[in-house]
Amino acid sequence: MPQPLHTSLIRLLFLPACLIAIIGNQDLSAGDAITSVDTGRTITKVRSAHHPDGSRIIASTYDGDVIAVDHQGDVIWTCPLSGVMNHDLWVADLDGDGNDEALAANADGHVYCISDDGQLRWRFKANDAPMYSVCVIRHQGEPVVVCGGFDNQVRYLSPTGELLDTLHSSTYSIAKPWGKDPSKPRPPAKLHVANFLRPVINPDDPANDRLLIHGTMNGMQDRGAFYLFKPFASQPEWLIRSPSPTVVGHVQVIPADDKTPPRILVGTSGHSSNMAVSILTTETDHQQTWQIPRRHPKIDSFGYRVVQPMVIDADASDLVILVGNTLVRISADLDETQSRLYQADYSFHDAWMDHSNGQLILASAQSGGSCIHLIDVSQPGWEQVFQQIAPPGKIQAILDGSKAIREQLTHFRRPAWEREPLPVYLMTESRTGVESTIDQLQASYPSPVFLNGHHTGQAETFDRSSIPSEKYRNRRDRRRKYSLSQQQALDEFIPLFDGHPGIAFWGGHGNDPFMFQPDTMMKVIDAAGGKKTVLIYPELEDHSDEFAAVTEHLIYPLAAHAQTRNANLFLRCKHNFWNGSIYQRAWDRLRSGEFADVFVPAMEETSDKSMEISLASRLGMWTSGAVNQWGARSVPDNTSFDRSRQHSHQRLPNHFLRNMVYNISLGATYINSFAVDQEYMSLLWEMIAKGALYVPKRDEIVSFNPVHLSMVSPDHEFLNEGNNVKWCTFYDADIEATRKMVFSRLNGTWPGAPNTPWDFSTYAAGVKDRRLNFLPPYPNGLVLITPPQDASDAPLPRGKLIEHLHPIYRDAMQEIRTNGRSYLDRNGRPTLAADQHADVVADKIRTAAEQLPLTVDGPVAWVAAESSPTHLRLTIVDGGYLNPDDQVATVRFHRADPVRVTDLLTGQVIDGTDDPTLSVKVPCGLFRLLDVQLKNPL
Structure with missing residues (x-):
């Protein structure tokens, strides 16, 4: 480069009030x-503003601060706002002094007005729905602020923030929902979110602008319509459906x-x-x-x-x-x-x-x-x-730091006290441009295992009359050509085994799980000759009764066949599957542990905003014994939490690297990644091969909090909310006032919004928003979401949770049951309201954390695992998924009595083990791989 x-x-100093600071002169050569x-800072939005001293840049940071920068490169001021993202930014002169003020439409529901000298001048909020768009129009020669959010309304504000008028989309919108899936209720017609608000100057009447509204009701599939209004008019004078081919x-x-x-x-x-x-x-x-x-x-x-x-x-x-x-x-x-x-x-x-x-x-x-x-x-x-x-800045720091780690790996030797590494299956890595690297790793190390990943645009055509569900009998994936006979499908898949330790490919999809008939997939597995076969099933999300036909006539027969043939079903599910749909009756046999060696819980997190929950849920399935392995995925649209603003084209996959370091350090051994920069990602492969990354067994991890949530049959509304993420017009203030849920704000109305104080994501995971929390802090240890214990009259094949965990948990585990909406009382009734009982649960989690060897505070993700009776592997990862930074983590020792803490890559011994806390610096976009030597076994 x-x-x-x-x-x-x-490096800006972050203060809780508006910071007025001239950053010193920079050499802008x-x-x-x-x-x-x-x-x-990570800058996500930029605008230009007029000022007597010259044009200024007004910018929004990833965390929603607004900053001003002059064209000489000086950061003039920083104004912190809510701590969550700004969806829109506008500048205009509101007070007639010739200087532009800044307006930010924030995900907390506010419009914030910031003066030209960086002071918060006023704020406006009608409700909790995220504010999405803001602009300024002129009416009778005076400025009027116009704002709109996910409450389906547009509001006119005075230059000082007073409400002047409200325009509800239901009074003029031509939006019309579509679809007939009863498991995903449609929103009412004639509602839309103000996706964009923009002034249109009227050349015949420059004192009175027109207001342009683009309205949409579905952030992923609705092209929406444009409406042109006179100021304060109740009906548009012009409207047209968007001609764009998509959102x-x-x-x-x-x-x-x-x-x-x-x-x-x-x-x-x-x-x-x-x-x-x-x-x-x-x-x-x-x-x-x-x-x-x-x-x-x-x-x-x-x-x-x-x-x-x-x-x-x-x-x-x-x-x-x-x-x-x-x-x-x-x-x-x-x-x-x-x-x-x-x-x-x-x-x-x-x-x-x-x-x-x-x-x-x-x-x-x-x-x-x-x-x-x-x-x-x-x-x-x-x-x-x-x-x-x-x-x-940060990009160069990431490149330099990644290069340094690669150099450190040339001298790395796995500690003598550590066991042989577990195999990690890289299922779908592209070999283009890195063939020699993969060949060398395969020749020198038993792990990672590079499977021959394959993608096809075709599917099998066969007689579907035996599929009992009409819904799935008639479903097809429109991206596929249904042109293959069974023999043609076998001829495509079976040769893929040649020269490889195994293969991975789509066996079906949520759009059509029966892309190939079960018999065809069984014949592929039989042809493997003992090699690994992984059938990938993406986007399994249906929680309707119809899905039982899929489990009974496809999933479980394949699982039974795969059990003794080194084959797996990689369930790449979506939304709240692993803490919701999986607890429906159709999935009883998976949860029982009957097919523990077959199923791989994984996630397709695209369009989702609750990664910290799915992580705890997959880990809960693994630690319960229901499955004996779990998986993770990286793909460009992982970052597409808001499909109407898909800035999801990261060319340096550092966020992939850190996410995989974290997941593999938590025991993930099936990795499904999309190629962006394979040379860069080969750093991960080398860390796996040389044992720099420690891949723990579940009974070696000692960073799970002893308190765990167990899911009973999920609440119907919780299931619907968590799976209905594309429609964005569901907001109803009256309903939200009474809907206090353990897992809340999961539908399409809440991109970037703050989590509620009573939400699991807040009190357990330590994350603040519904956004991209792939690297959650879990400051009191990761709180597992598991199947309920002792809920069956007969023993289940999976056994008990404590049988699969480290011995420190034997007498420490505390179970709290929930249906996703409320907590269950001692009699098993969901009578404990989420908002009223959350503090009780949070206190239990904080207290139980003291029973762990250690915990870690700070904007980092972390894992601790026992690598020998007197050694812990502590992995600490920069937690800024898309906004990396130099981080400082505080390690708090509880039951662990450390002798020495050593960075295994640099060899550096970190001082401070005589204290109950230890400060660890984590470089921007990177991680620390530490060995903690103990005086005594745990």
Whole structure:
């Protein structure tokens, strides 16, 4: 990669009040066309603001702080807000003094107004639904703030934050839900969320703008519609359904000129197959859409991106479009023959054109960057410079730190007291470009085991009349061609075993679990000759009674056949499956442990916002004995918690690396990863091979809290809420006032929202929001979510939980039962309300933590496992999944009496074992692999 353009590092001081600080002068020797300003924060949104001292950049950080940066690279002020994300950012002069204020639409339900000197001026909140969009229009020459959120309403506010009027979408919306699945209730018709609010200047009446609303009711599948209002009008004067091929992720208005009426630039949010730009005119129904060529060599064919078109020149004749890491230049009439594409190494969270000084402003790299990049588009060749951006700051720190670990591994030797490593199955790794690395590892080490992962676009055609469920008898996956006979399917799969220790491929999908008939899959397993076969079943989420036909006629027959043939079923489920649907009757045999060696609990976390819960649930299934292995997955749209803003194109998969380090350190041995940068991810493979990562057995882990939640038959509303994540118009203030749930805010209404104080995620996992908590802190030890103990009259094959855990838990475990909504009393009735009983549970967890050898505080994920009677392996991982940083973890010793703590990669001995606490620094985007030597066995 090119050398960094600007490498000065700024670490901001985070204070609980607005911080007014001039960060000292920086040497911005970045050439003529581009300047990279390292803010020390992950910047997700950028805008430009007018100020007498010159144009300023107003930016939002990953955690929702708002900062101001001047074009010399000085961070002028920082204003902390709620601690959760901002969904939208707008700047305008609200008080007529010539300086722009900033407005932030925050996921906590507030609109925050920040003065030009960084002071919080006012805040407005109508309810708890996340605020999603904000702008300023002019009415009778005066500014009016307009905001909208997931309560399906738009509100007009005065410049000082008083409510002026409310516009409910039910009074004008043309939104209409679709689908007939009774297990996923549809929302009412004529409701939408204000996906975007934007002013449209009226050239005939400049004192009175129009308000443009883009409304959507489904964050993943609804293209929505545009509505144009006069200020405070009850009905739109113009509306049109969006011409975009998929969800709208970007809207910008081009003001009218002498020749052209106002135009609306629209960009999509979604898969690369649907990347498009549309242009609408408000005076007519004229519309034009350009589908960005997916197969262009400057655009990789897989990924999830927001398409951001912007006017770049004064006469609005030329557009620039940011699509992840690709920049497109094209004329405003979308003439594809004149388009030019430029590709950088990194994708960026946001872009904004500052026409006051001709600078294109880019937010931080999505891979954990900390810079704002300023590109002077008046300089010739600026597009080529874009292609060479090498972000300094955190990205460079991650690259340097990863390189250092790779060098340290050349000298690493596994401690003599540790047993042989357990095998880790890498099921779907691409070998392109890393063939020699994989060959060398396979020749030198027994683990990891590289299976031959295979993907096919075809499925088997066979007589389905014996499938008892009409629903599944008739279901098909529209992405597949149902063209294979059984023999053709066997001819495709069986040769995959040649030259490999095993294979992994999709046996079915939630859209159609019967992609291949059971007999075909059994014949593939039989042909393995003892080699490993893994059948992957993605997106199993159906919790209707119909799914019993799938378990009885597909899943369990395959499991019985696989039991003695070295085969597994990798259940890559979604939403609240592992703490919800799995506790329905259809899954009794899995939970019993009858097929413990076959089933692999795994997750497809895309569109989800509750990773800390699914982790505890899969681990609970494993530690209970229901299964003897568990799995993990990394894929680009893991980061797509909000499908309307899919900035999910991380080119440096450092978040994958840390997530896998954490999961494997928790005992995950089946890994299903998507290739982004295999050379970078080979660092993980090498750590597994050399034993630098310790893969524990479940009875070696000593960082589980002794308190565990056990799930009984799940509450119906909890199941529906947790599985209905795409519709985003369910919010009802009256219902939410009475719906206090153990696992709450799981439907599509809550992207980025704060967790409730009584939610498991808050008091147990220690996470603050419904976002991307793949690396949860669990400061009192990981709280397992397990099948209930002693709930069956007859002994189950899985045995008892304490039989599978470390001996320290034998007399320490405390079970608390829940149905997902409430807690159960001593008589087994769900009478203990979540909001009233949460403090009791939290106190038990805090007290029980003192029985552990140690706990770890801080913004980190951690695992402790016994590697010998007098040694613990302590893995501590930077917990900033997409916002990595240098972290400080505090290790608190309880039952453990340490003699020495050693970093196994560097050999450094960490001082401080005479104290009950130990401070450990974790580098940005990395982890510490520590050995804790004990005076005495636990």
